[in-house]
Amino acid sequence: MAEDVLKSGNLPENPERATLEGRNKFMGFWFFLGGETVLFASLFGTYLALRNSTVDGPTGQEIFGLGLVFLMTVILLTSSLTSVYAMYHMKNNDFKKMQLWLGITVLLGFAFLGLEIYEFVHYVNDYGFGFTTSAFSTAFYSLVGFHGAHVAFGLVWIISLMIRNHKRGLNLYNAPKFYIASLYWHFIDVVWVFIFTVVYLMGKVG
Amino acid sequence: MSTTAEKKAGFGSVLWDYLTTVDHKKIAILYLVAGLFFFILGGLQAMLIRIQLIAPDNEFISAQFYNEVLTMHGTTMIFLAAMPLIFALMNAVLPLQIGARDVAFPFINSLGFWLFFFGGIFLNVSWFAGGAPDVGWTAYAPLSLFSESHGVDYYAIGLQITGFGTLMGGINFIVTVVNMRAPGMTYMRMPLFTWTSFIASVLILFAFPALTVGLFLLTFDRLFGGNFFDPEMGGNVIIWEHLFWIFGHPEVYILILPAFGVFSEIIPTFSKKRLFGYSSMVFATILIAFLGFMVWAHHMFTVGLGPIANSIFAVATMAIAVPTGIKIFNWLFTMWGGNIRLTSPMVFALGFVPTFTIGGMTGVMLASAAADFQYHDTYFVVAHFHYVIVGGTVLGIFAGIIYWWPKMFGTMLNEKLNHWFFWLFFIGFHLTFFFQHFLGLMGMPRRYWKFLPDQGLDLFNLISTIGAFGMAIGTIIFLINVVMTQMKGEKVSGDPWDARTLEWAIPSPPPFYNFKQEPLVRGLDALWVEKMQGNGKIQPAEPLGDIHMPNRSFVPFVISLGLFIAGFGVMYQGAMWILAAIGFGITAGAMLYRSVKDDIGYHVHKEELEEEEGDGSNG
Numbered sequence: 001m002a003e004d005v006l007k008s009g010n011l012p013e014n015p016e017r018a019t020l021e022g023r024n025k026f027m028g029f030w031f032f033l034g035g036e037t038v039l040f041a042s043l044f045g046t047y048l049a050l051r052n053s054t055v056d057g058p059t060g061q062e063i064f065g066l067g068l069v070f071l072m073t074v075i076l077l078t079s080s081l082t083s084v085y086a087m088y089h090m091k092n093n094d095f096k097k098m099q100l101w102l103g104i105t106v107l108l109g110f111a112f113l114g115l116e117i118y119e120f121v122h123y124v125n126d127y128g129f130g131f132t133t134s135a136f137s138t139a140f141y142s143l144v145g146f147h148g149a150h151v152a153f154g155l156v157w158i159i160s161l162m163i164r165n166h167k168r169g170l171n172l173y174n175a176p177k178f179y180i181a182s183l184y185w186h187f188i189d190v191v192w193v194f195i196f197t198v199v200y201l202m203g204k205v206g
Numbered sequence: 207m208s209t210t211a212e213k214k215a216g217f218g219s220v221l222w223d224y225l226t227t228v229d230h231k232k233i234a235i236l237y238l239v240a241g242l243f244f245f246i247l248g249g250l251q252a253m254l255i256r257i258q259l260i261a262p263d264n265e266f267i268s269a270q271f272y273n274e275v276l277t278m279h280g281t282t283m284i285f286l287a288a289m290p291l292i293f294a295l296m297n298a299v300l301p302l303q304i305g306a307r308d309v310a311f312p313f314i315n316s317l318g319f320w321l322f323f324f325g326g327i328f329l330n331v332s333w334f335a336g337g338a339p340d341v342g343w344t345a346y347a348p349l350s351l352f353s354e355s356h357g358v359d360y361y362a363i364g365l366q367i368t369g370f371g372t373l374m375g376g377i378n379f380i381v382t383v384v385n386m387r388a389p390g391m392t393y394m395r396m397p398l399f400t401w402t403s404f405i406a407s408v409l410i411l412f413a414f415p416a417l418t419v420g421l422f423l424l425t426f427d428r429l430f431g432g433n434f435f436d437p438e439m440g441g442n443v444i445i446w447e448h449l450f451w452i453f454g455h456p457e458v459y460i461l462i463l464p465a466f467g468v469f470s471e472i473i474p475t476f477s478k479k480r481l482f483g484y485s486s487m488v489f490a491t492i493l494i495a496f497l498g499f500m501v502w503a504h505h506m507f508t509v510g511l512g513p514i515a516n517s518i519f520a521v522a523t524m525a526i527a528v529p530t531g532i533k534i535f536n537w538l539f540t541m542w543g544g545n546i547r548l549t550s551p552m553v554f555a556l557g558f559v560p561t562f563t564i565g566g567m568t569g570v571m572l573a574s575a576a577a578d579f580q581y582h583d584t585y586f587v588v589a590h591f592h593y594v595i596v597g598g599t600v601l602g603i604f605a606g607i608i609y610w611w612p613k614m615f616g617t618m619l620n621e622k623l624n625h626w627f628f629w630l631f632f633i634g635f636h637l638t639f640f641f642q643h644f645l646g647l648m649g650m651p652r653r654y655w656k657f658l659p660d661q662g663l664d665l666f667n668l669i670s671t672i673g674a675f676g677m678a679i680g681t682i683i684f685l686i687n688v689v690m691t692q693m694k695g696e697k698v699s700g701d702p703w704d705a706r707t708l709e710w711a712i713p714s715p716p717p718f719y720n721f722k723q724e725p726l727v728r729g730l731d732a733l734w735v736e737k738m739q740g741n742g743k744i745q746p747a748e749p750l751g752d753i754h755m756p757n758r759s760f761v762p763f764v765i766s767l768g769l770f771i772a773g774f775g776v777m778y779q780g781a782m783w784i785l786a787a788i789g790f791g792i793t794a795g796a797m798l799y800r801s802v803k804d805d806i807g808y809h810v811h812k813e814e815l816e817e818e819e820g821d822g823s824n825g
């Protein structure tokens with residue numbers, strides 16, 4: 001039976017939860033995301049406490065450009081949608097299409113990350129707004145940077161799954177892996193929605 | 207890949223076995239050994255503290271060294287002794303109690319251990335690298351920013367690594383309980399140790415990330431020029447205190463709940479009665495966990511959060527005494543009219559109930575915010591938390607170790623020495639800490655290196671130090687007992703205590719697959735039900751068949767080692783950045799390897815199982 005999980009084709013309806021290992025991963029990952037929520041909540045709390053502590057450095061109002069951030073938001077939200085498509089094709093046992101949509105997800109992820117790096121470089125070069133400028137800047141880079149690091153990690157994760165499995169297709173062993181990677185991606189997206197609101201929108205309003 | 211338990215006895219093969227094991231029973235032994243090691247280390251530090259305070263104006267150790275010893279004592283005992291010893295019991299017992307063949311994530315389980323272990327070693331490297339952390343186990347900012355040696359960096363990075371391990375352990379146990387219970391093992395039939403460990407794991411999941419963030423902020427401030435806690439740059443030192451206690455208060459319940467569970471197993475067994483008020487016990491456990499997240503600011507009454515905040519947190523804190531009281535009464539009522547056997551675990555339980563009650567009572571005193579301005583940062587607080595942590599958690603851990611020792615090792619610790627251990631430790635404990643209440647009320651501040659003569663503090667401090675020696679001698683007797691018992695190696699049956707729960711239905715120590723056939727659970731106290739209504743043996747829930755087992759793996763060790771190496775690079779920077787690159791490279795490479803390499807485990811075949819002696823039940 002153990003070897004059966006590596007056979008592709010003829011998968012049950014919810015391949016990610018068809019084995020005990022899969023169900024464990026699925027549930028364990030949800031709990032992990034619960035812990036991640038506390039992690040980001042702590043960072044948000046810290047940020048909220050320090051968002052006006054700009055000392056002599058620039059304020060959020062001065063430097064945030066909503067246009068760029070809006071574009072980033074759209075890109076990341078879209079990537080969440082494309083990862084939903086990928087999972088939809090996983091459940092239909094259509095490996096090729098799943099890979100395709102995951103590929104698009106990854107591209108969007110890279111676009112987001114590229115824009116974020118551009119944003120940070122811009123702040124540092126044009127506004128002298130570095131990590132050590134003020135308590136506000138430290139909190140800003142920590143919160144947004146933590147999220148960015150999560151995005152980068154997710155990209156490496158999804159890409160290695162795609163490469164590892166591109167020859168053999170979907171099976172009961174790797175389906176849970178794909179599924180939780182996509183869960184992670186959604187989580188990152190949700191966190192970004194909060195960052196967009198709390199950091200940028202509230203920052204702009206003052 | 208071997209399918210049966212190896213019986214090679216060479217040192218190398220045993221070492222390799224433990225370095226790569228994913229068996230929860232062996233991981234339990236790893237946690238036990240490492241936890242006891244750190245317990246002894248922390249104990250030695252405690253002795254240094256008490257010898258320094260044996261007399262006024264003593265010069266036994268320097269002020270700087272005192273600060274380091276004090277800090278490391280607290281940090282070691284909480285993170286490196288109590289936590290792993292609790293994990294040792296959980297690993298040894300929890301899967302057996304729910305009739306599981308293994309935990310949900312055997313690989314992650316082993317990773318959790320190795321992260322904890324390397325984090326602990328990392329922290330202790332500081333002794334040899336310019337000085338240990340010296341700012342108290344709570345590492346309040348801005349003091350922690352001003353500390354000049356790398357000690358606090360060792361603290362932040364070491365605990366960070368250890369904390370990741372704890373988090374993984376917590377998730378593993380949650381999923382194990384939710385998904386891996388045997389047929390018939392409904393939630394409301396779970397033994398109370400499983401329940402409390404389960405809830406403690408939930409607390410770990412939601413509390414530890416706050417510490418993770420706190421430690422990151424501290425690291426950023428100290429090593430990367432961050433400004434979180436630097437008021438000159440707009441930072442705010444209170445953020446650390448909030449994050450630390452949002453973690454820290456749930457942490458004390460993480461420590462005590464499993465101990466509650468241990469006693470809730472021991473008291474029914476040795477009273478020959480089912481636990482009184484089982485469902486109220488479960489309810490109280492959940493309530494304590496829930497309230498535990500809403501009281502953290504009682505550690506910050508004197509910070510100046512204002513009367514409204516202080517009142518709210520004071521009331522919430524006092525409320526916790528209610529579910530705790532429910533538990534105390536349930537234990538008493540379980541004993542009431544029971545057929546009590548005064549075995550050593552039971553004697554520990556009898557010592558625990560009044561001791562913990564006193565600790566809870568001083569807790570409620572501390573919870574009244576106005577009075578706390580007087581108590582705060584005095585020896586009264588020290589007395590309080592030692593009554594609950596030593597009188598609760600540590601007694602619970604040792605009672606659990608003694609109670610489950612036969613299950614873990616197949617041997618029985620000498621009862622006579624166990625009793626000696628208990629009485630020396632127990633009397634020593636009360637001598638050490640009871641009088642600290644009065645020292646605190648007389649105004650002696652905690653954490654001070656010296657106290658002055660002629661202030662009426664001499665006698666109580668002397669008694670306190672004498673008591674500490676009693677605890678130390680008791681612990682030594684326990685260690686001697688362990689060595690003697692294992693050298694004798696006399697085997698006992700699977701159920702030497704005539705106990706009630708599922709783990710006692712299988713041989714001691716259990717075969718590596720735990721249950722040959724999945725057990726069928728027919729009620730609370732599954733084994734007792736069979737003893738009373740059946741033939742004393744657990745019924746199987748399935749015919750004999752192949753058993754799926756996970757493969758051993760060296761990867762968890764490597765992942766943890768990588769972070770250990772990287773820690774030095776992050777700390778020393780400059781040319782040492784190379785270490786960070788190497789370390790993170792090792793960790794990332796090992797994770798990638800884990801991700802792409804298939805690991806589907808193996809099967810123990812039916813035929814092999816049939817060949818093995820007995821029917822896998824207690825016989």
Ligand code: HEM
Nearest residue numbers: 458462504505527566569570572573582583587591594595
């Ligand atoms: C009825 C239950 C309890 C109440 C009402 C209570 C209340 C308190 C309060 C108000 C403080 C702060 C005192 C101060 O710093 O001025 C405190 C400190 C502490 N408590 Fe408790 N507590 C309770 C149970 C426990 C338990 C079960 C544990 C651990 C197993 C525990 C461990 C601690 C520790 C470690 C500290 C001191 C932390 C430090 O400053 O280093 N408490 N408690």
Ligand SMILES: [Cu+2]
Nearest residue numbers: 455502504505
């Ligand atoms: Cu507390």
